[in-house]
Amino acid sequence: MTTLKSESVDIAGPTDVVILRQKVRAWSIELKFSLVDQTKMITASSELARNTLDHGGGGRCLMEMVSNGARSGLRLTFEDHGPGIPDIDLALKDGYSTGNGMGLGLSGSKRLVNEFQIASKVGEGTRICVVRWK
Amino acid sequence: MERIPILRMGNFLLxxxxxxxxxxxxxTLQDDLTNAIANYGSRGVLIDISSLEIVDSFIGRMLANISGMARILDAQTVLVGMQPAVAITLVELGMSMPGVKTALNVEAGMDLLRELVSAHRMETGDDDSEV
Incomplete structure (x- = not known):
């Protein structure tokens, strides 16, 4: 997979979530995503950025326009140095929440993207990588 | 502080x-709306989201909360103008917004709101003309 362009966005406050959404929207349009695909990717980025902020205590998102030869897509990697997730399977369940949300952030955004990878270590942080292909 | 304006039109809030x-x-919108319903004794709330490009779980929950809080305060809520791509994404995300009344546009939403409010008055026998 080759990276065509990339940008790192800090997620330190609620307005950063809005800024990231707008950047993801602009890149999705540049990649000529359909309106539904744009909406799905922006929504997934919003959910994951909020997780980074609320559960990870802030972090950053690496945005990458990628190509695997045949297709191009948008890859987002969210990283925080928060408390980490002790039980990832449980965290990926619909309706499971440690905060006061609906517990749809992780499980829901997984359904909105084509690829979803999560790695987390208790006490070190969490890294979530998602890709949506054109 | 930045705020979303709430317009009062008779018994309704827009x-x-x-x-x-x-x-x-x-x-803030959630707080302002519930306060406005209580202060003005509003019977209906119409929320137009036709300009919203996304509704994520947080905003979806806020909209569902407003509807639930309004009901407890004896007001009906109708959500109008959701874009098709937003509806598709919201359901895939896992939020089907049960209990939230919707209409396609503002006009249909106002009709539904009037119907809901008058039906609710008949049910509870709380018709102004009978007082």
């Missing part, structure tokens, strides 16, 4: 969300 809301703005 809200048009036209900005990409950050979470605090959504919470």
């Amino acid at each position: 809200v048009t969300i036209q900005v990409d809301m950050h979470d605090q703005l959504a919470m």
Whole structure:
């Protein structure tokens, strides 16, 4: 997979979530995503950025326009140095929440993207990588 | 502080969300709307989200909360103008917004709101003309 362009966005406050959404929207349009695909990717980025902020205590998102030869897509990697997730399977369940949300952030955004990878270590942080292909 | 305006029209409150809301703005709207319902004794709330490009779980929950809180305060809520791509994404995300009344546009929403309010008055026998 080759990276065509990339940008790192800090997620330190609620307005950063809005800024990231707008950047993801602009890149999705540049990649000529359909309106539904744009909406799905922006929504997934919003959910994951909020997780980074609320559960990870802030972090950053690496945005990458990628190509695997045949297709191009948008890859987002969210990283925080928060408390980490002790039980990832449980965290990926619909309706499971440690905060006061609906517990749809992780499980829901997984359904909105084509690829979803999560790695987390208790006490070190969490890294979530998602890709949506054109 | 940044706020989303709430318009009062007779017994109804009208809200048009036209900005990409950050979470605090959504919470402020929730507070402002419930306060306005209580202060004005409003019977109906119409929320127009036709300019919203996304509704994520946080905003979806806020909209469902407003509807639930309004019901407890004896007011009906109708959500109008959701874009098709937003509806598709919201359901895939896992939020089907049960209990939230919707209409395609503002006009249909106002009709539904009037119907809901008059039906609710008949049910509870709380008709102004009978008092």
